[in-house]
Amino acid sequence: MEEILLNRPGKKIILLGNEAIVRGALEAGVNFVSTYPGTPASEIGNTFFKLSQNKSYKGYFEFSTNEKVALEAGIGASFSGLKTLVAMKSFGLNVCLDSLIPFVYTGVKGPTVIIVADDPSCHSSAQSEQDSRFIASAAHIPILEPSDPQECKDFTKLAFQISEKFKIPVMIRTTTRVAHQKMPVKIEKLPEKGAKLLKGRFVKDPKKFVTLPPRVLEMKKELLEKIEKIREFSEKSPTNYEFNRITNKKIGIIASGISYLYVKEALKELDLNLPVLRLGFFYPLPEKKIKNFIKRLDAVLIVEELEPYLEREVERLAKAVNCKLGVIGKKLLPETGELKPEIVTFAVAKFTNKKLKIENLLNPALSQKGGGKLKIPRRMPRLCPGCPYWLVVSAIKKAVDTKKVIFGGEIGCYMLFGTPAVNMQDYLSCMGSSVGIAHGVKKAADKQKLIAFVGDSSFFHAGIPALINTVFNKSNPLIIILENQTTAMTGLQPHPGAPSIPNGIKIENIVRACGVKHLKIIDPVNQEEFIETIKEFLEKKEVSVIIVCKPCIQIKK
Numbered sequence: 001m002e003e004i005l006l007n008r009p010g011k012k013i014i015l016l017g018n019e020a021i022v023r024g025a026l027e028a029g030v031n032f033v034s035t036y037p038g039t040p041a042s043e044i045g046n047t048f049f050k051l052s053q054n055k056s057y058k059g060y061f062e063f064s065t066n067e068k069v070a071l072e073a074g075i076g077a078s079f080s081g082l083k084t085l086v087a088m089k090s091f092g093l094n095v096c097l098d099s100l101i102p103f104v105y106t107g108v109k110g111p112t113v114i115i116v117a118d119d120p121s122c123h124s125s126a127q128s129e130q131d132s133r134f135i136a137s138a139a140h141i142p143i144l145e146p147s148d149p150q151e152c153k154d155f156t157k158l159a160f161q162i163s164e165k166f167k168i169p170v171m172i173r174t175t176t177r178v179a180h181q182k183m184p185v186k187i188e189k190l191p192e193k194g195a196k197l198l199k200g201r202f203v204k205d206p207k208k209f210v211t212l213p214p215r216v217l218e219m220k221k222e223l224l225e226k227i228e229k230i231r232e233f234s235e236k237s238p239t240n241y242e243f244n245r246i247t248n249k250k251i252g253i254i255a256s257g258i259s260y261l262y263v264k265e266a267l268k269e270l271d272l273n274l275p276v277l278r279l280g281f282f283y284p285l286p287e288k289k290i291k292n293f294i295k296r297l298d299a300v301l302i303v304e305e306l307e308p309y310l311e312r313e314v315e316r317l318a319k320a321v322n323c324k325l326g327v328i329g330k331k332l333l334p335e336t337g338e339l340k341p342e343i344v345t346f347a348v349a350k351f352t353n354k355k356l357k358i359e360n361l362l363n364p365a366l367s368q369k370g371g372g373k374l375k376i377p378r379r380m381p382r383l384c385p386g387c388p389y390w391l392v393v394s395a396i397k398k399a400v401d402t403k404k405v406i407f408g409g410e411i412g413c414y415m416l417f418g419t420p421a422v423n424m425q426d427y428l429s430c431m432g433s434s435v436g437i438a439h440g441v442k443k444a445a446d447k448q449k450l451i452a453f454v455g456d457s458s459f460f461h462a463g464i465p466a467l468i469n470t471v472f473n474k475s476n477p478l479i480i481i482l483e484n485q486t487t488a489m490t491g492l493q494p495h496p497g498a499p500s501i502p503n504g505i506k507i508e509n510i511v512r513a514c515g516v517k518h519l520k521i522i523d524p525v526n527q528e529e530f531i532e533t534i535k536e537f538l539e540k541k542e543v544s545v546i547i548v549c550k551p552c553i554q555i556k557k
């Protein structure tokens, strides 16, 4: 932890991609950081959290109650002139989109960087395999995409510079392999006053900060003009460059993010010398640079994870400069799951008609059919041995016929109730949604019994409005709030009700204030009481809530 605050320019320290983002923000002199924990972005908040407990660090840090609130706190800090960083995982972008779009219109006062980490292959994500590039570009926010931890640090600093120069928030999009990759990172000077400039000042400027028609339409026009200026900046940016600049080849590759590193590995493996256009500035794209690259080619391979975003953009640009160009991307590369070096090597070999030395091992299709040599048995995740949730499973299995009751799940360790050993999950979506969906099911099918699970952190995140809706619009699911006193799944971050928080907010007070009449707080060790309460509450005509209070065993370690 001390190393990240080291002030020895030129020294190399080993950092995770997420830690390198923290270091980049510190070098840029960040004053205000807010986040909601979400993997693969969690280490950004965790590192700032540890720093904030160190007296030598004077910047402000908070775990906010959700990503929208985190961004809104960041907007307020930026409007008051502070250098601001907001971090989240992919779905957090969806949660905060309502606030992000007007923020891009108003622009920043204090430079602001937003980190969004996507999770191809859903290593730590449940609800979808999201490609945030489409969403972010629809919001017209400039996006940088680093490939490794050194770039994570450098791009974070650059993002603050772009934000300051163009008065616009700037996004850095990472993916799991970039966020969780480690390498020696060359550090630069930490600003002497940077983190100490915590005090900002909000200066009234309704023309800038108030998005009301007709001004909002002018703001949009100004934003689009700004984007064109940033595009010119992007054309000259060293983050976009040609690797292996060879002008007499008729085929080439375009790649960004982690895919660029895989392409370099593939070229080495296949002993190929091809021009590669690496894009670090993702939105607005350096269109002239791309056009110059593709106009001399017969075919280009686009290597990118998830959706064919670049592929479509290159197809569009090719119409103007080289309409016969063969644009190949998702024909050779999957749209689902993260890319791996062997998948990219296989695609590059196909694209170039180069024979692979060890085809069966590298060919992902053959490998899936059992042709590959590497066979690793699939393991399902499961609740920790000794997890208090096992007591919840046990009580419910004794209280009801699980085949006849509908179980609503969402994001948290308790989503593992959906694994075959437990088999208590009939729907699962995003944070806070188990209660909202429960209300709809009960309105549509009121004769069926329903139990909706929601974690304590999820309840604070997005469950409260849904609970109010069940009371307001009168439905009667049984809601079980699993109060394990932490945000367990992402690394035990505190939430507003955690015992470590002085004067923490009590969930039962909120539940009562929402108008819930049937409420019980239960220690699940008391199985008989728990079982009887489940049976009793499932018969109620109004919504009922059981708060199961037992700390996650990992807190004590």
Ligand code: SF4
Pocket (backbone or CB within 6 Å): 382, 383, 384, 386, 387, 388, 389, 413, 484, 488, 489, 552, 553, 554
């Ligand atoms: S981390 Fe805590 S809540 Fe999650 S499964 Fe393990 S013990 Fe249970």
